Amino acid sequence: MLVTHGVWRAAGGLALWAEDSALPASGKSRTIHPYAVAPDVPGKPGEATFLLPSAGGRPLESPELFREDAPAHRTPKLAPWRVPVVDLDVDEALLFLLTPPDEAGGTEFGGTLRHLAEVARYAVDLVARGRVVPTVGGDDEVPLALWRPVLTGEDRQWAQALLHAMPPVGRTSETGELRPAEEVFAQALDALADAAARAALPADDADTWPGALTGTRREFTATPEQLARLRHDLDQWTRDAAAGSVRAFFRLVEPLDPEADDPWRVELSLQAADEPSLVVPAEDIWESERGHTALARYLDAPQETFLAELGRAARLWPHLDRALAAARPADLPLDTTEAHTFLRDSAPLLAGAGFGVLLPKWWGKTAAKIGARLTAKSPTAPATVANSTTLGLDAMIDYEWQLALGDHTLTEAELKRLAKVKAPLVRVRGQWVELDPKRLAAGLALMATKGQMSVLDLLTGAPAAAAGLPVVEVQASGWVRGLLDGEKISQLEQPSRFVGALRPYQMRGMSWIAFLERFGLGAVLADDMGLGKTASMLAVMLNDPSGSGPTLLVCPMSLVGNWQREAAKFAPALRVHVHHGAERAQGESFVRAVRDADLVVTTYALAARDAAALSEIQWHRVVVDEAQAIKNAATRQAVAIRSLPARHKIAVTGTPVENRLADLWAIMEFANPGLLGPASEFKRAYAEPIQRQGDQQAAERLRRLTQPFVLRRLKTDKSIISDLPEKLEMEVVCNLTAEQATLYQAIVDDALAAIEGAEGIERKGLVLATMTKLKQVCNHPAQLLRDGSRLAGRSGKLARLEEILEEVLEAGEKALLFSQYAEFGGALQAYLTGRFGREVLFLHGGVAKAGRDEMVSRFQTDDGPPIFVLSLKAGGTGLTLTAANHVIHVDRWWNPAVEDQATDRAFRIGQKRNVQVRKFVCAGTVEERISAMLADKRELADRIVGTGEGWITELSTDDLRDLFTLDRSAVVE
Incomplete structure (x- = not known):
């Protein structure tokens, strides 16, 4: 097992190194850590010398690698040890800490990284609650735009608890002395909060201070005079934010009559920071008695506070200067282009700085946008497709594209009208639509294409994605319809040789697997524990045509006996051979044993050890039970099992995703290689957006892509199984x-x-x-x-x-x-x-x-x-x-x-x-x-x-x- 450690560098960023006590220590210098290895993490490789607990001239292994035969009483001392490291910058460090590796797969976070992961989660929480403010760092020659956390009340108490929880080894450094815990913690929290705020904001390439508060570039250009004034104003702002109990609140209101060119309006208010439902409109604030009464327990001078808050916000949203020109600002009219800019750029920036913002419900993830609607059908009858040499994800289907808005397919007249509109927001059938002329042009070009595409392109929506259009609906016919909607698959009869009665949901599962196998596609049977996945799989095997060949079943050692018993009980007609133990068949005797078997059962350990012999057999099917055992895709065991040749591959697991989305990628790469793309692309397109940012659109794309190949039922669902007791x-x-x-x-x-x-x-x-x-x-x-x-x-x-x-x-x-x-x-x-x-x-x-x-x-x-x-x-x-x-x-x-x-x-x-x-x-x-x-x-x-x-x-x-x-x-x- 590997344990990964992390050191937050004084210069910023995270240095990672890993420890493996199974490594031989001989032949290494007394200054080189004998158990240190470079972690398998993308980053900048290098070396570092850290002070680490040592005894007897050797570094002490971490508690996660503590061996029972280790000396019981050792007085540790700090000593310098050289280790290979991978350096991550601040933005990379945040992503790494928020998506830790799976401990069950042979790697684990050490105490320092577990602590830093908690600091990272705390930083993200601060940003989500608006408890950060923009500041200026660096010097006059290279100024930096940075976000810094504002800690008050319970936030300060929680930060103190995190500080006290820091493992002592987290203070290590390359200077020969331990760094103060307060210094390490403050540097890590400040940097991670800055990275978290940037991750939550759309990037702006402008070489200005507001622009440098987004994206990964933090430098900006300003004169010394501008810097001095900016620092003074920000210092005052930070003091106000730390002490303030109210904040400016901005609500965007749609035009009353869009056809009459009525303007959009941003209504201005004050909001209680700890009681968001208490919002006092500008009109009430200017009536001092009512405004004072509503905010009495928060402040004495609501009008002065309101103007000060608007002044702070105007530094991020200069359009507010127009409202401040009025004696009693209450709202700000906007044209359509300005409203779009506010929605897309200014509102996220204000919210990230801690101001209250309320946008129309249709904006954001639910905003109505033009999307692509796909009509697909299999070009030939299923029986012919089944005998085709082109099966699986490469099978070709006919297709046709249309453009849609929500549930409505857009007419040619509507598309022509939209093509002439120059505004970024338009009304279509009573809905506001964000209109991107380039995307619309790409959609029109997409509509002109017809022909054939692969199943993989159908599932990923690749042509539409290339045009920048989301796929809002797929209408399918033929066998493609059954692939996209498992409920449309024809149900098979229970195999005559199956002893007992399959439950209805087990029959559906058997039919679903048979359907996918018919078209060369793999399956993930992810039913809840206790729903009888073993019986379902035995029924699938009994349905195999005569002479189809043996099935290889790979499972944990603890389940070998269970498969033997279940096969004898439900499928006694199956010839079962167990490939296990020191006396297991090898060479020609193994080939003969396989030739005479319908089901060969072996363990994960032996599948990796005997991979060469197992690969000599052309298996009809390879099934992996408790498939989470291959979720660490880079391990020797997972690589060996993925390489086994078979016409069909099925993963059986009650937990397709245990800790991270990489689990799903590894299991699906076994069942349907290439479906989710390379691991690096999957991480960029799905794992990072979903796990780091909670991107619901990415999650929906992933669900749509994997749904045809994953069958998941829960035993708590009474529609699945109604007779299971409580x-x-x-x-x-x-x-x-x-x-x-x-x-x-x-x-x-x-x-x-x-x-x-x-x-x-x-x-x-x-x-x-x-x-x-x-x-x-x-x-x-x-x-x-x-x-x-x-x-x-x-x-x-x-x-x-x-x-x-x-x-x-x-x-x-x-x-x-x-x-x-x-x-x-x-x-x-x-x-x-x-x-x-x-x-x-x-x-x-x-x-x-x-x-x-x-x-x-x-x-x-x-x-x-x-x-x-x-x-x-x-x-x-x-x-x-x-x-x-x-x-x-x-x-x-x-x-x-x-x-x-x-x-x-x-x-x-x-x-x-x-x-x-x-x-x-x-x-x-x-x-x-x-x-x-x-x-x-x-x-x-x-x-x-x-x-x-x-x-x-x-x-x-x-x-x-x-x-x-x-x-x-x-x-x-």
């Missing part, structure tokens, strides 16, 4: 015993004293060790002490567990017990077996596949063992355990997705009863406090807590004291 989740609060409380308090006292005097890696290690000890003592004193002592009567959790299991057993039901600690799971197995006189199963990582399969099979039988203890890592995925309708999380992983996956071992198809999910939490402890954070701040938890417990190491000692402190009132004496 999942009832509850938190079970347990009390500590006196013994547990004594141990808990002793751990907290010792830990806080040690943590307060520690820094860097040592501090992180102490915090994580403390967290582990506290969770163990919450489970049971014997787990912490490891003394083999008795379990009965010493743990509140165990007492509550016994009570619940008594009820479960009395009702003749079964339960799954999850713990993240295998050692504690073993202790529970032994104790509960004796306590209830019933066999208790225990699955952990050391159980071989055969033993695992035997346990699952026995538990699923009616007379099988009623209690199944599972290690969360070993049993949290890949199992069907619907015999249980009780799930108990004895201790928490603090990752909702991981816990939900474990719960879904019981809550899936085949489950006939309501599933009761209990999550144990000890009252008054760190468990209860983190649980509250998960409940109250789920969005924050998904972003930070969801990655594990490393975020706790970044808390201040005071925060840790609040988190760890025991509430004695929750202890049972």
Whole structure:
């Protein structure tokens, strides 16, 4: 696993370097970091020497790479180490920090980058709320136009919290001394806020101060006198912005009668900054009594404040000088061209500077614009197309273009009239339209084209995109209609050799896959966990024509047995060969085994290892189950699997996008190579606009492009599956015993004293060790002490567990017990077996596949063992355990997705009863406090807590004291 670190340079920008403890250290100089590698990130490569924690003449590995066999007690010291770096400028750094790599794929952010990512998100939030002001930086020779954050009230408190959360190693430098944390944080926040403001504004190439506040060029031209006056005015503006509680508010009003050439108007008002619904029009402000009453709690002189606010805004929007020429400015008339300029340029600039702006609803992402309407049809009958040599994304279709406005196709007369109009905004059928003469001319030229285009061009709308026109509708016929609308696909009959009954949505899925395969197209079956994707795929295989050849199924090791069992149950006619283990068939024996098989099952690891042998086979189909395993497209495993030759490729996954859009690109590149273009182009066209800017138009284009190839159904959708029972989740609060409380308090006292005097890696290690000890003592004193002592009567959790299991057993039901600690799971197995006189199963990582399969099979039988203890890592995925309708999380992983996956071992198809999910939490402890954070701040938890417990190491000692402190009132004496 790689861990990527970041250092915010004093000169600006982000220096990235990566660490891999698996690298051999021999042969390297004592000044070169032995585990450092250059990160695979676009940027400027180089080298740097940083002060890093070291011990014994070697750099200490980061906590993310901490090895169990590492020396336990090492006193770290700072020492200089040379590392390869990739430098990003400020704008590149913002994008990188907002789109972090996927930790599950072998790379992870270190503490410094996790902290800087939070700073970047905070900077974006400040910009979104208008808490930035424009300033002048640099010197008189090279002045710079910059945005700077304005921190007041809660913003200042949050910034202080982020400052205190900075990992000590984030202060490293190349000067031989640690930089002050305040300096590093201020430089990073200022720079990232500036980049975030620019990302939110349309670029302006003008060589002026307002123009340099947009785009990536920050230099501008001005005389010394102009600079001096600008700096003076901006200083006053910044002071006003920091202290002000009201702001100027601008509302653009459409003409009452466009046919009579009525003007547009910008109405001027004051708005309360912390109560946006309180807007006082200019007319009320000039009536001092009413204006003063409405704004009494904000300011004493509303008229003076109003004029001052308009004066500040006039520096960004010079047209306001016309309004200020009046004794009592109330509004500003605009002609159509001026209104268009205000909509496109001035309004975003004013909003970015913190002023209030209200535009007509039709403007922006919903503005009516001329678009292209495509009529497409397959030129030949489906049967002929299916036998054609040109299939897949290269298949040709007939097409015809028209121009449209919303739901209306524009007539030739309307198009001719628009071609003569010179105004940038025009009324068409009662709607205002932004008219671009070049785009209109391109659209007219597009309409003149007819002929054939490829399926890929149809999906991407490439001809229209080249003309700068959005595709607003596609009307299709023939097999193209079925491709664009899966509901139009003819439904197949259930294969006669399938044992059992497929559900209607499974039949639709089988028919959909068969349709795509008929035309040489790949598929992504992304149904929710528990909806029976395995059965659907087995039905697809049973539909294969005789002699079509074998299907290769690649899946995680934990699912090999599941595929064997499901095939034997639903598709016994399929000949299944498992390619796995040291004794697996190789060479000619492998070729013979494949020749005699309909389905070959192997694992991801072996698919990469045996890629050469597997590539010798011309597979009818390659299926990847849990396809998120190939979401890191550059890994050896993903490259090997994409290269396997097959007529058809299908990705099966419950989570097509886990953390970032690159996941979707990697999976789709396997199923339909080339559909989403090269990775770099996908990043530019989709990932960056959607993830960084929330671009809904880009998201819609991506949805439209991928929708024909992705089938996603949720088990919570009653229209999909109405007979799946309910999942009832509850938190079970347990009390500590006196013994547990004594141990808990002793751990907290010792830990806080040690943590307060520690820094860097040592501090992180102490915090994580403390967290582990506290969770163990919450489970049971014997787990912490490891003394083999008795379990009965010493743990509140165990007492509550016994009570619940008594009820479960009395009702003749079964339960799954999850713990993240295998050692504690073993202790529970032994104790509960004796306590209830019933066999208790225990699955952990050391159980071989055969033993695992035997346990699952026995538990699923009616007379099988009623209690199944599972290690969360070993049993949290890949199992069907619907015999249980009780799930108990004895201790928490603090990752909702991981816990939900474990719960879904019981809550899936085949489950006939309501599933009761209990999550144990000890009252008054760190468990209860983190649980509250998960409940109250789920969005924050998904972003930070969801990655594990490393975020706790970044808390201040005071925060840790609040988190760890025991509430004695929750202890049972």
